[in-house]
Amino acid sequence: MPGVAVVGGSLGGLTAALLLRDIGCDVTVYERSRETLQARGAGIAVLPETLRYPVERLGVPVGRITSSTEWIRFLDRGGSVRHAQRHRYRFSSWNTIYGTLLGAFGAERYLLGRDMTSFATDGAGDVRVRFADDDEVRAELLVCADGIGSVARAALLPEVGARYAGYVAWRGTVPERELDGPAFEVLHDALTYQVLPGSHVLVYPIPGPDGAVGVGDRLINMVWYRNVAEPDLPALLTDRDGQPRPVSLPPGSVRDELVGEFRSSAAALLAPPIAEVAARIGQPFVQAVFDIGVPRMVFGRACLLGDAAFAVRPHAAAGTAKAAEDGWVLAAELEAAGGDVPQALAAWEAAQLALGSRLLERNREIGDSSQFTGTFRPGDPRLIFGLHGPGR
Ligand SMILES: Cc1cc2nc3c(=O)[nH]c(=O)nc-3n(C[C@H](O)[C@H](O)[C@H](O)COP(=O)(O)OP(=O)(O)OC[C@H]3O[C@@H](n4cnc5c(N)ncnc54)[C@H](O)[C@@H]3O)c2cc1C
8 A cells, every 4th residue: 555645634634644544554644733733613513424433443432522412493683493493413623523533543643843835746656745844755645635725726726716705704612501591591402593684603512622522511612604895804814913814813813893893793683592602702713714616636646635625615514524535535445446546546536526516516505595695594404414415
């Protein structure tokens, strides 16, 4: 089996690294961040594909790394239930899944502070990968899992730009036990939505900072999609030190006047239980929403995986599932091809391009229906999360 360099050590890169190592590849992960990644993205709704490695390969009980809810509820502005349906969802936090995967992969071949700057194929068919510190490594397969701002994508497909979707997500978490009784009652066992003109907000419980999943020990996670005209985006994404950021502002870096505007808008517009969550979030943070889709994922012995290839809007809650699925299919194809990298990548690309394109389009439709066309309806079956389709 080939020697593999995985660039980007988040959920997509780590899942691929584990799966490729399982089939006998010699795998090293190169992650740009200098420290073990922390608290990224707060809560995530998780689909079976995201949990598949921990559950199937590591034998982790699903209830140990996820919280779950039994209901989907839509509240109106006054807090009354507009629509309710029984549906079980699972949620986790980026940290919980990351910690589980990294614990399994181990630190020895997970190299921090390695910022890939370029790569090239040499005459022998190897890929030479270059880093910011001028170091160079060789691999027979390069997996670029370097996320939405992928250096690899920018170099290989300079014509593929990130298309701003016209809105951002305001996010944050609150310890569940800090909520007052009525808000806790409404929110603790549901994915709770509120639909507003040109906007929607979701609230759900996720594991606590230490991974605790018991009711009362968890965090309540909020994601509020709000339209921001493109010319106003750079000002919003300028942090409290005056530094412009391309995609997101992490917790603690949003300017005070914008946090104030978030809190006053939440008090004026949101149903009381959701407004209480917004009021109690210590450090709300912001992520802009983009559409990115590529026409190719394979370039010789290098491939783009996860958000590096397709960064889709979050409405199907399938971003980490798609990144994980890219890894599962890659390992299966490589095994089926007896370690022949070009043969495996050709089969892989056809399937994963189709999956990414479908998901991109589905999420775009859902997002536009909420933010722009006013056709986002409580109970619409298209809103059920899923990687391959609603509920699938
Ligand atoms: C508002 C919002 C809500 C979301 N909600 C959900 C949800 O509920 N459920 C869900 O499944 N998904 C959700 N997502 C999507 C999810 O966060 C992404 O799809 C997922 O993180 C992609 O994983 P990845 O490993 O491909 O990339 P990333 O997580 O972006 O990781 C890329 C990694 O590569 C590293 N890197 C970058 N450049 C280099 C370089 N040059 N050299 C070395 N390393 C590098 C980075 O430091 C990072 O660790 C949401 C996204 C947004 C914006």
